[in-house]
Amino acid sequence: MPDFDQSKAYAAQEEVFFDDGREVELLHFVYGKPDIDQIRGNPSKVLQAIDDFGRTKKYLMNVGEDKGKIVSDLIAEVKPQTMVELGGYIGYSCILFGDAVRKAGGKRYYSLERNPEFGAVISSLVDLAGLGDVVKVAIGSSDASLKRLHDAGELKHIDLMFLDHYKPAYKPDLKLCEELKLVTPGSVLAADNVITPGNPPYLEYVRASVEQKRKWLEQPNGEGTDPDARVGQKHINQYAKRGESTALNASPGNPNLVYDSKLNHSFEPTGDPDAIEVSRCTGEESG
């Protein structure tokens, strides 16, 4: 793994580091750039402008260049027709990966974002980057959006999924995708922040054997809809401001799916160590 280039570090994360007006401030910053006409229609230049804000103004919870490269390389290899991200924020990963999906010959990049203000920022910057033909932003809780897109027949299969939203929702949302047959053998998952802040329940699930997953499913009370206590309370509290429900869907998933799962070490845009877990669904055992 290459070292982190400190000259590219984002500003440090503050106690309150999102949903404090900085997302709209970012829009003014980007659209106020003297070279805005060169930025229009150019995904790399839009990303540069966002990085510029993150480095010189305020921290932004973007995937960043280093971890972003792991997923961009995966897109070039997997060549997904359909890619879904859970958690879009201001559109950094959406623009980086939406552009990579288009270059790899893919058709659709769905960005699922719960906060409507953030969703509006994503749409504005995606439009600025000229990616409106590939990207579709879906506003709402990820599980509700997955169900809605599936039930409408719009989302039939997920070739590659980037998980980067509410940490306790990674595992239940994956299980929902399994149940809806959106994730099947051939699907690939890339999960962000599995070290910072960490996500033990998700890692345990994608690394478990089919036998273990069948045993968990047989447990009398199931897993319930409360966040797993192993995911930090600090992360859970961050989303309390809007009074959004933290209840999780209780899908049984498909325990018969087999994953080949590997940790890829890298860095947050601040330089803090983090990793992306890449899990390839390689098969399905008969039940």
Ligand SMILES: C[S@@+](CC[C@H](N)C(=O)[O-])C[C@H]1O[C@@H](n2cnc3c(N)ncnc32)[C@H](O)[C@@H]1O
């Ligand atoms: C870390 S940020 C995403 C960063 C983005 N993927 C990037 O790298 O540019 C997490 C985002 O997930 C959103 N979020 C949290 N819980 C969600 C849920 N249940 N459904 C959809 N979005 C959610 C938050 O509003 C926030 O914008």
